[in-house]
Amino acid sequence: MTGLVTALVLGPILVGFVLYALPKGADAGAKWAGVAVAALAVALTLGNPHTPDDSVPWLARPFGAAFHFGFGAISYWIVVLLQVATFSALVALRATRLREYTAQMLVLLGAMTGVFLAKDLLLFALFWDLMLVPVFLLMVGWGLPGGGPRRAGTAAWRYLIYNLAGGLCLLLATAAFGIVHGSTDVIGNPDAHVVIGNVWGAWIFAGFAFAFLVKTPVFPFHTWMPATYGELPPPVVAVVSGIQSKAGLYGFIVIGLPFFAEQMRAATPLVVALGIISLLYGAFTALAQSDAKRVVAYSSLSHLGLILIAIFSFDQVAIAGAVVYIVAHGLFSAALFLVLGYVEEREETRSLQRLGGLGYGNPRLAGALVFAALAALGLPGLAGFAGELLILTGLYHAGFGAVALIALVPIVVAAAYMLRLFQGIMNGPKVADLPERRDLTWIEGLAVAPLVLGFILLGIDPAPVAGLASDAARALTGPQTPVSHRAQPRRSETESAYVAADSVR
Amino acid sequence: MIAFWVLALALIASGVFTITASKPVYSVVGLLGNFVVLAILYLTLQAEFLAVIQIVVYSGAILVLFLFVIALLSSGVKPFDEGTNRLPRVLIPALVLGGIALVTIVFSAVRSPSPAQPSITAGSPGALGQTGEAGVFGSVANFGQTLFTTNLLPFEVTALLLMVAVIGVVLLAGDDVPSRLQVRERGTEREPIVKSGEPLTR
Amino acid sequence: MTHTPLGIEGSYPLLYLIWLLPLAGAVILWTFGPQLRSLGGPVGAALVGTAFVAALVSWNDATQISDKLGGAHAPMVSWLPGFAFGLLFDRLALVWTLIITGVGFLIHVYSIGYMSGDRAFARFFAFLNFFVFAMLTLVLSDNFVGLLIGWGLVGLASYFLIGFWFERPSAVAAARKAFVINVLGDVGILFAVIVIVTKVGSIGYGDVFGNAAQAFTSGELFVVCLALFVGCAAKSAQVPLHTWLPDAMEGPTPVSALIHAATMVTAGVYLIARCAPLWTASAEARELVGVIGALTAIAGAVLGIAQWDIKRILAYSTMSQIGYMIMAVGVGAFSAGVLHFLTHAFFKAELFLGAGIIIHNLADEQDVRRMGGLRKQMPFAFIAMLVGVLAICGIPGFSGYFSKDAILYGTLQHGHPILYAVGVITAGITAYYMFRLLFVTFFGQFRGNVDASDLGIRHPDSGTPGQAARLAHEAEEREHHGSGHAHAPAWIMSAPVAVLIPFSIGIGWLAIGGENSPWQTFFAPVFPAAPATADVAPIPELLSGVIVLVVVAAGIALAYLRYGTKAALGASVARLRAETMKMPPVLVNRYYFDAAIDALFVKPAAAAGRFFGSFVDPVVIDGGVREVAHSATWLGHLFRSFQTGLVRGYALYLVFGVACFVVYYAVIGAGK
């Protein structure tokens, strides 16, 4: 079905604008219209996995560019995740000015779909910046009353400034890439995979890398994140933390690996070091936070650090694991933030010191939270574990044995902080001064259900995601398989083991 | 040689008088003397046309203009009442910096070798001759020829510049003066965009 | 790598039934718990019972042997090449499955009585069913990742059940501690899996064992075994990762019986037995595991002497007995270790369930100092406990005798006389503290009405965490149990215990007959032939048995002299008080393991987190960013200060510039 992919990108944005144009008072209708759009998007994406790309020539000078959208092996499941998470977020939506809120969410959906489905770097960069706008507006307009408008405002500005700084670098790098390479219509196109190797390569890569690292974020560019995640309304933070933060990692995979392999290899020690620091730093910091959302925010820092390392290992299995983990993390962090949002909505606080004993009257709420927390701490059998396992295996295989060993530490710490989070809210004696509210309603449950279902299914069998990503990773890293970069005495042996593994099947 | 030193001393003395005079009128007088001495120096340098121009344009036109303005402003309420000196110790850095530059220039002028005289055939147009001698370097004819041939374009541009200046003066000193200029009091702080103590971000 | 198949492939619908029935039970009970209410227990028990029957019915699937392959193998999904999942139901899995579902069923039934009236009755059975499912996942998996998944899930189930009464802070803390330590174990296995996949290219047991010799160097093999053993140590409460087990007694007693005695904690034994080919190939790993096992056995036994909480005594004895098993499988006496698992599952479950009856009837009293003379009040409990104690002490004729003997003699056979000595001494200590339990609890006068301080119980809340929690919780507990709710009939708790008694006595008889016993024959195809033969053993088996018996008898005699004589029983209050007072602090504080772990890991981690969160982030990093912003501001202020508006000032700057130029050109000019 030609045009479908473009429709997935532009459709939500258009509907968003239409909603804005509607008269006031159409709030509830607008919300369910938004839900319908998201559901339709999920259905269309899942129903047409083999849709051809849409491409219209755009620029000829100074470099070639095209309005080129299409599903990619890496992006397909991330987009599904995005649409599902947006669906959940919209279902869970409960706020004033619902019409505008829904409109912003739809614009966000469209813009982020654009980022992941763009096959042209210039489009990628444009949608990259576009996706910041609705988040900023949502934070300013619907920032949490707990933080007060001022804090939400500061957090919003901080978000915007950090990410725009990254976006600017991205745009410059894209322009430079176009001039050096001649065309920006290159994402996912194996024929266009060349290594940008001249003197500009390093600078162009630095531009991309900065944008991606800030977006992810990685230590030390992460300080915008806890504030943003803390102040954003929960449905938005579910989408932002679940998917928007993956844009950088996605960029490293589809742009970094094929075009900047050389530079990435050169940067590997640095980035891996940053990844390890993020990994440990995020984990330990999460251990000491008293704000429930910040616990999750810092845990994201920790998890995304691991994904980053995986990408820089250039290992097929690790990258497949990274994609699985990207999707898994999107699912469980969205679920966590949504449930924490419910908790906060009910109890009007998210301080672990004040919360407690909610498990009594709210078994469904507790169930939802425990599932999300367990997925986040990498319980074997849930999606997070599948990703971690594949990543660590790949890391070890790629010669990053010590890194894999270090990466085990945060898993233990994750168990500690996630249980601390869960138990701090749900367990312990009842707290007298907390308001008693009703348990999870079915609409709230409907919002969380697809996410929970998603990470259970993905945990049982990540093959659909992992297989696609593994093939893509082979294509992305294959042509530039290193010969001399990593000294690996047992390389040939292990390689044969990998190959042998195929023959077993 | 002696003439030079006398002239130089006169020049410096008149210059010092110009910048130290208590009233502008005295300065004008000092400046007049300065210009006259300078004109004589020009003569010693074989620039007779410029010497004349110096007297005519500078002393005759510019200084008279100064006098006009002084006269005009003297009719005001408190014409030359000098307010508080906001840079009381400015003389020290000025002298230090100026002194450094001056000493450096003089030293480098002394140390650098004098340019060798270009060999120009005597009698040919533009050849070095005596002051007042016709047709030689520095004569009016020679000057005019150079001005209107080689340097015609700059000359024309100068004309344009002068015209612009005239228009500018007419505009500036025109009649329609609006309300008194809002002179901002020194020391009033503008509201800073970002206060230094405030964190940029929270 | 050559692909080594495992078991006989085919479709085994019953296998899926065994595996998934408990899961279905968990889901149903968890979802419809409020609707099912008191029906929850029977439903859960019925499902597990069905699974047990199904396991019995598929006995032949598991024991079938053809062409050197044993058992049933059912492939399932594959993630990526090499990551293939399936179920494997062979003899080893069969033993565990039968215990899990069989003992599990009995404990389910028992729990119907024990937990009756609890607010979250159905939820309890949901968790129990989930545990059974998780444990089955662990033992039925045909690969390391499936095992790890089961490993993690049983940890989770254990977490839920320890923290079942989640309004008690002590239960919550104990649950978290257990889970975190178990995750540490998971991580160990995870690392082993990573190494295995990288070296072998597959996660399947068959592929791994078939290619271990080519794929691993001996160093790597040791690393793999070590990493796997971290998992075993955490799960099976081996030193130094044992500290969670005593705290885990915060959970309801049936949970302690099922999870923390009979099944889950023996997962480490299962893993080592399953990975017997790896351990057989690595002498260093055997050495290490054997030593750790022996250390745990004696450390747990010694701590058992110092406990007053009946469940904690049993917990330490569990730890000690698992130490035996680990020691056995570690040195290579796999079938002996598995046999001890089997016998222990019965007699320890029986002990716990007997203790549960006492606790239940004494309104949640767990301190043995406040018991006494219960023999007359609860004769059934006494008989159950007596059988259990005799079994655990290894009195001939009871099951424990056969398995313990096999283990001890096995250490000798495999050439570890020191471990043998440790094992024998431990047997003596075990006899001592178990009989101490028996005497203090069942003989003499009832002390429940004696003032606590007279018994040396200092402050009710500064005792062991269990006591504190219990007392704090007592009022609430009565709300659950006492008023309003009619207790379930007593038989529902006694019947499972009654079923266990004959097994506790007789299950060990399987081992009668030495090399040709049914037990050895059963496992002959599973475990590699023991590398060491009987000639290595310096003494014959009979002599070894006699030595053990003598030591055990000495232990029993000592216990009798201290607690069982008429004089001792008459002055029991004063004696217990004196003993409490004189208890060495090193034992009271459990060798300071908790304090050490706290000081070494927990506190530094929290401190690091606080440091990062409240200093590095806001001050260093944000501060750095802010400094950039500030320096821009400062520069602005600096430049602004030049803009005095004074013409003369500007002139001065000009002069400065001129001076610079002049000096520059003069210098440059001089240079040329």
Next chain:
Amino acid sequence: MTPSAFAVPIENYIGLSAVIFFLGVTGVIVRRNPLIMLMSIELMFNAANLALITFAKAWVNAAGHIFAFLVITVAAAEAAIGLAIVVVVFRRAAHVDVDEIATLHG
């Protein structure tokens, strides 16, 4: 005419020019009366002219004279504009003290 006719060494003229120039500089910086400041600027112009003419003589090149001529015209224009500004400022602000007029203060 031989070089010896250059009775006074060229350095003397240059030095004199420099001295006059810095007299003008000092005047601009020290005085606060705009008229005197303008006159000081004229002093600097003249110093520059003197240097130009000296070099013209030294190199026997009339370009220096032309430059000096142009400087004089520019000086005239400058004086005209400058004085006009002084008049305007005086009319509006009622002082003739540059220190009182600091609208450029940042």
